[in-house]
Amino acid sequence: MRDKEIFALIEEEKTRQTTGIELIASENYASPEVISAMGSILTNKYAEGLPGKRYYGGCEVVDKIEQLAIDRLCKLFGATWANVQPHSGAQANAAVFLACLNAGDKILGFDLSHGGHLTHGSPVNFSGKLYEAHFYGVNKETGRIDYDQLEKIAKKERPKLIICGASAYSRDWDYQRIRKIANEVEALVLADISHPAGMIATKLLNDPLDFCHIVTTTTHKTLRGPRGGVIMMRDNIKNPFGLRWKNGNLKSMGALLDAAVFPGIQGGPLERVIGAKAVAFNEAMSTQYSDYMKRVKSNAKIMSELLIEKGYDIISGGTDNHCMLIDLRSKNINGKDAEEILGKVDITVNKNMVPFDTESPFVTSGIRIGTAAITSRGIHSEMIPQIVSMIDRSLMNSTNEKSLSDIKSEIHETMSPLPLFQW
């Protein structure tokens, strides 16, 4: 049997991924080895439970695989405890909430409309429905996290959990300051490093494990592994708050988190994905990956500088990581139209709310772009001016079909020779 329809569509998607410019900040191209592990016979195995403590027989091999994934992740981030089973970043966060909070408890997260994530308290997400969510944002002038506001709200509301981390924020975080505030109000701190995880692992950004009780991340963004999530802790963080939060002392926090993942919110783990995570963590410890992260960072920096030269308004005026948020109001284009126009020339981006946005979430005033994916394809700094020019020409000639089709051909010519993944 051969499913012609699906495999033809996979080829079609491969062509799309090959010919276009992928600037969605949360996307990347996984290595052939990561994809091979993900597509392996490990999918056949049920393994509810943890390595050495399963509810199924025949787990001796997947036990070794999952233990390797845990050990490699701990080594990569200098963590001492990890759970590699969450099916996604959202699941990792759900497990943390379930372990640390009771329904109705207060949480304090980064405002979605300023760059935060749905799972940090949005009313459409479980995190906003089951818990009482409060938010901090960025300073209107600087575009950077307003830590004074965070402190003020924390002191007023005394949340049980403070969440830092973002989906569209181009600056590094002051984890030390957040921990200090958390200590004063006796809150736990969760750092969700889904976007910049690869840069944190390679020490290009501040280390959240130094100060945050719990760290979650996706494995498929800058980390360049399979689609999935993980939870980590470093044991030098001790719980100073006694019984204020749900379940007592931090010594058992690992057990609480394990139980929250399974049986709390998930059934059997995806061992093929866990195998692929282990492959990706190993790759991320290589000097090639470290060089890759440095190129992602410098490509983003160059891109933001060139966009600013062309009159684009980058929130916070630049980037410390792989991404940037562009406020298009100065160019009289909204995010939805920009996404559509760039889509016509096969540049993929996503529309995004900008802080203090005047448009609805369906329209938005901005777009978010990132350089993790194009850098995996081998795009180096000398090619960034051409890409910026193609973005600018498309947006400035959006009604000229001929010029859009010329740009599209230029993009296909530039991208088609590049492999999907290149060390």
Ligand SMILES: *Cc1c(COP(=O)(O)O)cnc(C)c1O
């Ligand atoms: C992407 C992202 C997530 C969710 O990841 P999924 O795998 O899509 O569930 C969670 N938090 C942040 C900050 C993210 O950027």
